[in-house]
Amino acid sequence: MSIERTQNSSSLLRRADELRQALHGSFRDDVVKAIYADAESIAGKAVKGRGGRTTFDQKLDRVITSKIFGMPIMLALLGLVFWITIVGANYPSQMLAIMLFWLEDQFALLLTFLHAPWWLTGFLAHGVWRGLAWVIAVMLPPMAIFFPMFTFLEDLGYLPRVGFNLDWLFSKAGAHGKQALTMSMGFGCNAAGVIACRIIDSPRERLIAILTNNFVPCNGRFPTLIMLATVFVAAAFPPAYASLIAAGAVVGVVLLGVLFTFIVSWILSRTVLRGEASSFTLELPPYRRPNLIRILYTSLIDRTAFVLWRALIMAAPAGGVIWLCSNIRIGGQSITAWTSGWLDPFGHLLGLDGVILLAYIIAIPANEIVVPTMLMAYSGASMMFELDSMSELRGLLIDQSGWTMLTAVNLMLFSLLHNPCSTTIMTIWKETRSRKWTIVGALMPLAIAFAVTFAVAQIVRYVAG
Numbered sequence: 053m054s055i056e057r058t059q060n061s062s063s064l065l066r067r068a069d070e071l072r073q074a075l076h077g078s079f080r081d082d083v084v085k086a087i088y089a090d091a092e093s094i095a096g097k098a099v100k101g102r103g104g105r106t107t108f109d110q111k112l113d114r115v116i117t118s119k120i121f122g123m124p125i126m127l128a129l130l131g132l133v134f135w136i137t138i139v140g141a142n143y144p145s146q147m148l149a150i151m152l153f154w155l156e157d158q159f160a161l162l163l164t165f166l167h168a169p170w171w172l173t174g175f176l177a178h179g180v181w182r183g184l185a186w187v188i189a190v191m192l193p194p195m196a197i198f199f200p201m202f203t204f205l206e207d208l209g210y211l212p213r214v215g216f217n218l219d220w221l222f223s224k225a226g227a228h229g230k231q232a233l234t235m236s237m238g239f240g241c242n243a244a245g246v247i248a249c250r251i252i253d254s255p256r257e258r259l260i261a262i263l264t265n266n267f268v269p270c271n272g273r274f275p276t277l278i279m280l281a282t283v284f285v286a287a288a289f290p291p292a293y294a295s296l297i298a299a300g301a302v303v304g305v306v307l308l309g310v311l312f313t314f315i316v317s318w319i320l321s322r323t324v325l326r327g328e329a330s331s332f333t334l335e336l337p338p339y340r341r342p343n344l345i346r347i348l349y350t351s352l353i354d355r356t357a358f359v360l361w362r363a364l365i366m367a368a369p370a371g372g373v374i375w376l377c378s379n380i381r382i383g384g385q386s387i388t389a390w391t392s393g394w395l396d397p398f399g400h401l402l403g404l405d406g407v408i409l410l411a412y413i414i415a416i417p418a419n420e421i422v423v424p425t426m427l428m429a430y431s432g433a434s435m436m437f438e439l440d441s442m443s444e445l446r447g448l449l450i451d452q453s454g455w456t457m458l459t460a461v462n463l464m465l466f467s468l469l470h471n472p473c474s475t476t477i478m479t480i481w482k483e484t485r486s487r488k489w490t491i492v493g494a495l496m497p498l499a500i501a502f503a504v505t506f507a508v509a510q511i512v513r514y515v516a517g
Contacts, residue, residue, distance in 0.1 A: 183371015226321025403509030
């Protein structure tokens with residue numbers, strides 16, 4: 053009897069598969085529309101309203117979710133959030149850096165007073181501590197500004213409208229509309245963006261969102277992008293327009309990252325993660341008055357403190373490694389000089405150089421230390437530092453180190469596309485519990501970064517030559 057039931061079940065499942073393949077692609081959407089049409093019809097007969105008056109939420113949604121104004125409003129809000137984050141984080145970052153570097157000096161004096169050997173003082177104070185100080189100064193203020201604003205929009209009820217506006221694009225890419233929300237979270241931190249992918253119910257589409265979140269630049273990559281946009285792109289324009297041009301260049305890189313998100317999502321959904329798309333039935337919630345206490349707790353404790361703690365765990369050893377590489381000498385040259393020289397031929401193929409590649413290898417724990425690591429390597433300094441003016445920075449990069457516009461463009465592309473930081477890689481592992489997908493999430497963006505920068509470098513050299 054049980055064998056007969058099994059055979060009947062198997063034949064029934066086979067028949068269901070045959071019927072499913074015969075359905076057209078919009079079948080799920082048609083079913084959902086029919087269900088809501090029936091529900092609306094039943095509600096219209098059973099519920100008495102106020103003569104069909106339009107509520108304030110409905111009037112607002114007609115503008116915010118419209119085909120004409122929806123996307124421009126969304127981009128304007130995103131640009132405003134970025135502008136407030138970048139501008140608002142400058143002074144707190146400077147103040148934190150001054151305070152933490154002062155503490156570094158006191159720590160070094162204490163170690164000297166305790167008769168610690170010079171190498172231990174340098175490793176702990178100017179290596180480990182300075183690496184931590186740099187990550188805190190660069191990472192904490194932007195997150196403390198971005199996450200509350202993002203949580204405010206979430207609490208207000210606006211973020212579901214973002215998902216609604218972008219759903220058709222993600223649908224064409226074979227991904228889920230909620231990926232728009234996880235992508236937005238990645239602007240603050242890719243690790244937080246990966247965690248946010250939990251809101252996607254479908255395991256296949258959740259994995260696509262996790263693997264592509266890295267193409268959204270986090271706040272750790274913004275210092276590099278802003279520096280390049282200011283030194284190279286904005287320098288070609290009058291000073292009155294320099295800041296506007298630099299901001300436009302960064303926004304352009306961000307939009308390029310969004311484009312790569314769609315392209316890679318489309319490829320994954322049609323190859324290794326092929327499957328049936330799940331329906332995205334989004335019932336827009338009413339607009340709410342944001343709860344300030346909940347916003348502060350969610351943004352500062354659940355998100356900012358959580359992500360910063362993970363980053364610090366990874367950044368501490370990186371600072372020590374940077375100091376060791378710059379202070380241990382072999383044959384009269386530091387390990388930094390030897391390693392960057394060995395990497396230089398490969399870097400040249402990508403339109404970069406060995407110092408840039410070494411900086412990204414050392415900075416896998418935290419992207420915030422890429423720029424100071426490059427400056428330290430180019431100048432031959434024994435510890436990380438930052439130049440006081442753009443003219444000094446241009447002199448070091450262009451006159452002394454031989455950077456060109458190709459170097460700047462490919463570095464922007466590499467910064468956008470390269471492998472995620474170790475904090476994000478660890479988060480991918482925690483979310484997927486799969487060694488395979490963690491390796492794919494770490495190496496796939498790096499392979500794309502190599503391919504894109506190599507192609508751009510060869511095309512530019514061919515045209516120029």
